[in-house]
Amino acid sequence: MTTIDINDKLLSKNDQHALANRRLLDSNGVWCVNIIGAPGSGKTTLIERTADKFAGDPEIGVLVGDLETRHDAERIAAHGVEVYQIITGGTCHLTARVVGEYLQRFDIGSLDVLIVENVGNLVCPTSYYLGEHNRMVLVSTPEGDDKPLKYPGAVHTSDLMLVTKTDLAPYTNFDVARAGENARRINADIDVFPVSCTSGEGLDQWFDWFGKHAAEKNSQQA
Ligand SMILES: Nc1nc2c(ncn2[C@@H]2O[C@H](COP(=O)(O)OP(=O)(O)O)[C@@H](O)[C@H]2O)c(=O)[nH]1
Numbered sequence: 268m269t270t271i272d273i274n275d276k277l278l279s280k281n282d283q284h285a286l287a288n289r290r291l292l293d294s295n296g297v298w299c300v301n302i303i304g305a306p307g308s309g310k311t312t313l314i315e316r317t318a319d320k321f322a323g324d325p326e327i328g329v330l331v332g333d334l335e336t337r338h339d340a341e342r343i344a345a346h347g348v349e350v351y352q353i354i355t356g357g358t359c360h361l362t363a364r365v366v367g368e369y370l371q372r373f374d375i376g377s378l379d380v381l382i383v384e385n386v387g388n389l390v391c392p393t394s395y396y397l398g399e400h401n402r403m404v405l406v407s408t409p410e411g412d413d414k415p416l417k418y419p420g421a422v423h424t425s426d427l428m429l430v431t432k433t434d435l436a437p438y439t440n441f442d443v444a445r446a447g448e449n450a451r452r453i454n455a456d457i458d459v460f461p462v463s464c465t466s467g468e469g470l471d472q473w474f475d476w477f478g479k480h481a482a483e484k485n486s487q488q489a
């Protein structure tokens with residue numbers, strides 16, 4: 268009897284689309300970062316702050332995935348960046364095929380950075396490579412500092428973990444140092460930055476990381 272692993276087949280189809288995305292991004296010198304995090308962890312707010320900080324240099328485009336509504340795209344568009352909302356209609360993650368379709372909407376030659384805000388979920392998005400150069404995960408302080416251990420896939424496949432909403436930490440039992448230790452037990456190489464989009468604490472470290480990665484990619488193109 269032959270057993271067909273449907274999961275493998277689905278993933279390899281996704282990976283084919285992801286590689287096509289990656290080639291398109293690379294040939295246009297566009298750096299792409301895929302943001303994963305639970306609903307409400309602060310993904311959209313971080314993108315809003317980042318758009319304000321860089322203000323067109325580098326030129327940022329955004330794809331944002333949600334089950335329903337265009338709320339996030341409307342929020343982000345108000346900060347002057349080109350953004351497209353992908354409504355998944357119930358699917359809990361973005362796929363490389365859909366990202367590839369929406370990539371066609373940009374004048375990619377004028378983009379420097381593509382930010383993908385994935386559907387709010389710490390599980391499903393981790394299995395779908397979209398062609399991004401870097402992946403990051405957000406864990407907010409009200410979620411609890413054990414989340415890196417409970418959702419190891421998200422941490423294992425990410426280059427950076429942002430501990431968000433540090434302004435709320437005094438009202439929770441979240442221990443930022445313990446969250447970092449938990450993350451490094453899963454992925455010894457992961458960078459961990461605590462940030463608050465409300466107080467601004469830690470945002471400079473994030474902006475440095477973002478700007479450095481964007482500049483490296485853009486200089487490869489030049
Ligand atoms: N206290 C606090 N609230 C925040 C912070 N960042 C985002 N929020 C709030 O958390 C809620 C969810 O944020 P949002 O960016 O929509 O999260 P997303 O679902 O991950 O995109 C909103 O009410 C934000 O205003 C922060 O640093 N501190």
Ligand SMILES: [Mg+2]
Pocket residue numbers: 310311312339384
């Ligand atoms: Mg959002």
